[in-house]
Amino acid sequence: MQYQSQRVAKPYFIAAIGLFVGQILFGLVMGLQYVMGDFLFPAIPFNVARMVHTNLLIVWLLFGFMGAAYYLVPEEAERELVSPKLALAMFWIFLVAGALTILGYLFVPYSSLADMTGNSILPTMGREFLEQPTITKLGIVVVALAFLFNIGATILSGRKTAVSLVLLIGLAGLAVMFLFSFYNPDNLVKDKFYWWWVVHLWVEGVWELILGSILAFVLIKTTGVDREVIEKWLYVIIAMTLITGIIGTGHHYYWIGTPAYWKWWGSIFSAMEPIPFFMMTVFAFNMVNRRRRNHPNKAAVLWALGTGVMAFLGAGVWGFLHTLAPVNYYTHGTQITAAHGHMAFYGAYVMIVLTMISYAMPMLRGREAANSNRSQVVEMWGFWLMTVSIVFITLFLTAAGILQVYLQRMSENPLPFMVVQDKLALFYWLREITGVVFLIGLVVYIASFFVGSREPEASVSPAPAEAGA
Amino acid sequence: MSQAFTKAMARNIFYGGSLFFILLFLALTFDTDSTLPSRDNHAAITEKVAMGKALWEKNDCIGCHTLLGEGAYFAPELGNVYKRFGSTDAIKAFIKGRPKNGIPGRRSMPQFNFTDEELDAIAAFLKYASEINTNNWPPNIQG
Amino acid sequence: MDMHIKTTEQPTRPAQRRYPPGDLALWIFILAELSVFAVFFSAYAFTRAQHVELFSTYQATLDCNSALANTLVLITASFFVVRAVAAIQRDRSAETVRWLWLAVLMAGLFLLIKGHEYAHHLAAGVTLSTNTFYMFYLSLTFFHFMHVILGMLVLLVLAVRTRRGHYSAAEHTDIESGASYWHMVDLVWIVLFPLVYVMR
Numbered sequence: 001m002q003y004q005s006q007r008v009a010k011p012y013f014i015a016a017i018g019l020f021v022g023q024i025l026f027g028l029v030m031g032l033q034y035v036m037g038d039f040l041f042p043a044i045p046f047n048v049a050r051m052v053h054t055n056l057l058i059v060w061l062l063f064g065f066m067g068a069a070y071y072l073v074p075e076e077a078e079r080e081l082v083s084p085k086l087a088l089a090m091f092w093i094f095l096v097a098g099a100l101t102i103l104g105y106l107f108v109p110y111s112s113l114a115d116m117t118g119n120s121i122l123p124t125m126g127r128e129f130l131e132q133p134t135i136t137k138l139g140i141v142v143v144a145l146a147f148l149f150n151i152g153a154t155i156l157s158g159r160k161t162a163v164s165l166v167l168l169i170g171l172a173g174l175a176v177m178f179l180f181s182f183y184n185p186d187n188l189v190k191d192k193f194y195w196w197w198v199v200h201l202w203v204e205g206v207w208e209l210i211l212g213s214i215l216a217f218v219l220i221k222t223t224g225v226d227r228e229v230i231e232k233w234l235y236v237i238i239a240m241t242l243i244t245g246i247i248g249t250g251h252h253y254y255w256i257g258t259p260a261y262w263k264w265w266g267s268i269f270s271a272m273e274p275i276p277f278f279m280m281t282v283f284a285f286n287m288v289n290r291r292r293r294n295h296p297n298k299a300a301v302l303w304a305l306g307t308g309v310m311a312f313l314g315a316g317v318w319g320f321l322h323t324l325a326p327v328n329y330y331t332h333g334t335q336i337t338a339a340h341g342h343m344a345f346y347g348a349y350v351m352i353v354l355t356m357i358s359y360a361m362p363m364l365r366g367r368e369a370a371n372s373n374r375s376q377v378v379e380m381w382g383f384w385l386m387t388v389s390i391v392f393i394t395l396f397l398t399a400a401g402i403l404q405v406y407l408q409r410m411s412e413n414p415l416p417f418m419v420v421q422d423k424l425a426l427f428y429w430l431r432e433i434t435g436v437v438f439l440i441g442l443v444v445y446i447a448s449f450f451v452g453s454r455e456p457e458a459s460v461s462p463a464p465a466e467a468g469a
Numbered sequence: 470m471s472q473a474f475t476k477a478m479a480r481n482i483f484y485g486g487s488l489f490f491i492l493l494f495l496a497l498t499f500d501t502d503s504t505l506p507s508r509d510n511h512a513a514i515t516e517k518v519a520m521g522k523a524l525w526e527k528n529d530c531i532g533c534h535t536l537l538g539e540g541a542y543f544a545p546e547l548g549n550v551y552k553r554f555g556s557t558d559a560i561k562a563f564i565k566g567r568p569k570n571g572i573p574g575r576r577s578m579p580q581f582n583f584t585d586e587e588l589d590a591i592a593a594f595l596k597y598a599s600e601i602n603t604n605n606w607p608p609n610i611q612g
Numbered sequence: 613m614d615m616h617i618k619t620t621e622q623p624t625r626p627a628q629r630r631y632p633p634g635d636l637a638l639w640i641f642i643l644a645e646l647s648v649f650a651v652f653f654s655a656y657a658f659t660r661a662q663h664v665e666l667f668s669t670y671q672a673t674l675d676c677n678s679a680l681a682n683t684l685v686l687i688t689a690s691f692f693v694v695r696a697v698a699a700i701q702r703d704r705s706a707e708t709v710r711w712l713w714l715a716v717l718m719a720g721l722f723l724l725i726k727g728h729e730y731a732h733h734l735a736a737g738v739t740l741s742t743n744t745f746y747m748f749y750l751s752l753t754f755f756h757f758m759h760v761i762l763g764m765l766v767l768l769v770l771a772v773r774t775r776r777g778h779y780s781a782a783e784h785t786d787i788e789s790g791a792s793y794w795h796m797v798d799l800v801w802i803v804l805f806p807l808v809y810v811m812r
Contacts, residue, residue, distance in 0.1 A: 034543070037576030042569070045579050046543045047532020111527045111581075119527070126526025128540055162476065184526075186519040188598055189509040192539065193501065228476055235479035236637055239486050240644065246490040247497070255606035256537045259504045261740045261747045263604065265497065268651050275644070330608060333538030333546060414609045417545035418576070474636035478789065482641050489762055493755070504741050 001363040003074035005081035010364045011091050012067030013357045019060035024439050026053040031432040035425050051131040052105050059098045064353030069151050071360045072217045077158025082150050090146050097139045130181045144175040162231035163213050170209030177201045189257035196252045208241040211352045218304050218359050223291035233283050240276040248273050251323050263325035270323045274316030281308035296458040297370035299379040303355035310347025318343055330409045335401035343394040367457055374452030385441025392434045400427035508602040521594025546612025551599035553610050557592035634789035642796050649800050656748045668812050670745040675729055679809045682725050689718035690798045693791045703781035712771035719764035763797040766790045
């Protein structure tokens with residue numbers, strides 16, 4: 001680890017993993033509520049478990065992105081972070097504010113939470129993923145600005161690389177788009193239109209820039225392939241991301257009251273959104289094949305390759321399956337959506353954060369480059385358990401979704417929602433069991449941080465023949 | 470001459486392409502905004518409806534239900550519940566009638582203890598939502 | 613996907629020039645663009661087949677003369693771009709600049725003529741939501757219109773940079789890249805014009 005201030009990444013990564021555990025626990029609660037409808041009712045109704053689950057996801061991913069930035073920016077900019085103290089202060093502020101918000105969701109009825117936090121002054125609560133009280137949102141803006149200042153000043157006063165610049169653009173975009181969460185008109189159509197400027201332009205827009213830059217960084221470090229090669233492909237990939245994804249926002253504008261032409265514009269452009277993900281997969285595999293060195297951190301390389309594949313499958317393929325308007329007409333708002341959402345988020349964003357943690361954490365804990373063999377083996381078990389679980393969760397939800405679409409939307413005698421849900425119970429149970437396996441995978445993954453820490457680092461094996469590079 | 474695939478060119482395509490599509494998206498947004506009045510049923514947004522939307526948000530109804538297909542998938546679509554139930558009275562009665570401790574073994578909706586005024590507002594909001602031009606979505610009355 | 617940078621330094625005679633000319637990154641982008649237009653055109657053709665009367669009725673309201681003029685304008689611009697590339701290949705910098713500016717002028721003329729057509733539609737109250745034909749017509753032509761603007765800007769930047777001496781017979785990849793992009797824009801119109809304006 002070249003710069004002392006990179007250390008500030010460590011608490012961010014630890015918090016990220018801790019919140020990840022919380023997210024999964026509440027996911028399991030929800031999964032059980034799907035089949036045992038009154039589980040924990042009325043103490044923790046479904047919507048409360050859900051907002052805890054989704055908000056924890058978003059917050060832990062943000063901790064992960066920030067940790068990733070604090071780690072890679074000093075190294076890329078070839079200078080220490082402008083203010084490690086500010087980074088640590090923001091860490092605690094974000095963590096405490098986040099924890100208080102989650103506790104607020106759990107211990108106070110939501111409408112009371114709204115009253116207590118002065119929501120009526122500027123009402124921004126009560127929308128999916130944006131359930132946070134307005135004051136929490138304002139806090140997020142403050143933390144984001146401090147973070148951008150710290151990272152931005154470091155990059156701009158040091159060596160500017162494509163990796164750090166793309167990361168900065170992605171993070172700045174994340175902050176700017178979040179501002180739309182403050183716009184909440186009475187007009188439901190406008191409300192929904194601009195809500196997607198936060199959600200879509202995040203996960204199918206600027207977050208992909210963050211993903212791309214972190215992936216590029218890890219590939220540069222672990223493969224030794226020339227930076228020029230990796231960075232030019234990074235630009236091509238993110239160009240395709242925004243070229244397809246910006247107008248691709250239209251695939252959320254089919255049925256919410258916006259004009260009909262969005263069915264065409266949204267379908268055509270969003271159909272091409274898998275392209276950058278496909279490119280990322282080829283990019284990752286190609287760079288690893290052309291590597292000039294065998295990096296001892298094999299786990300990190302596995303995570304990097306896995307991210308490419310799972311992001312392409314979850315975001316790209318599953319996204320494509322329901323993106324065209326004529327298909328989406330029947331699948332909109334069903335378990336198909338949930339299936340895609342889970343694999344996309346895991347494949348793209350969970351995995352890239354875990355990739356970065358896999359790469360950086362050994363060094364943050366004093367290793368030269370990687371953990372011991374034993375530790376890496378356990379980590380890879382965690383990788384496979386979680387990844388295969390998610391694939392099966394997605395398959396079960398897809399099956400549930402197909403059945404739901406047929407029974408509720410397509411058959412000659414469409415059945416009511418609740419009747420259909422009962423008929424899907426088998427798939428929900430299978431999903432829940434698989435979810436437990438996922439949790440086991442997560443526990444194994446966490447165990448890898450404690451296993452083999454006293455053993456020597458994994459060693460470097462000889463590099464492949466020069467001809468291949 | 471070099472047939473280089475240069476980083477500079479890729480970077481320029483990124484900046485140029487992004488700017489191009491941002492502008493195009495803004496143009497389409499402008500057109501959407503101008504077209505909305507003929508589709509969004511805004512004339513129906515009375516104070517009561519606005520209050521209904523505020524209550525919808527304050528109680529996080531979207532946390533279990535979908536509205537125009539967006540939200541959670543635990544409970545039914547409510548964008549067309551006005552048509553499905555037939556009247557605002559039916560909607561109000563349903564919400565009012567939720568048992569405090571739920572229905573044993575079934576997915577349960579909380580009892581929110583709304584006042585009559587609040588129930589009116591929520592029902593009015595759902596009626597307003599059902600009259601938005603959603604390009605004929607959902608495919609049928611079940612949502 | 614071949615990831616090697618080819619950095620051949622020595623100038624090659626035209627006979628040894630490798631194809632495609634210009635930067636490879638741009639060709640990926642051009643292919644993506646052509647794919648989008650292709651899909652849009654297919655969507656148009658498919659929809660037209662289902663609404664023949666509607667489409668025919670409103671196609672009749674289009675100004676074919678302006679469109680024909682625009683076709684000639686774009687082809688002329690492409691000719692000028694070809695001359696510009698030929699000029700720089702012979703190290704005739706000043707001549708290259710002149711040809712590029714002429715192309716920019718032609719592009720500007722296209723924008724004026726098309727803009728005039730749009731003004732007419734706007735005055736008649738036609739929008740993207742008027743009917744399916746107009747949705748396609750306006751979408752296709754406006755998407756193309758924006759590409760003409762971008763192409764014009766590219767040629768303009770190339771003209772300025774050539775004037776400043778950035779290019780020579782030995783190194784002018786950018787001009788070939790920009791020329792390729794312009795030809796793509798022209799090609800799209802050559803498909804669009806008969807498809808939307810002429811074919812009934």
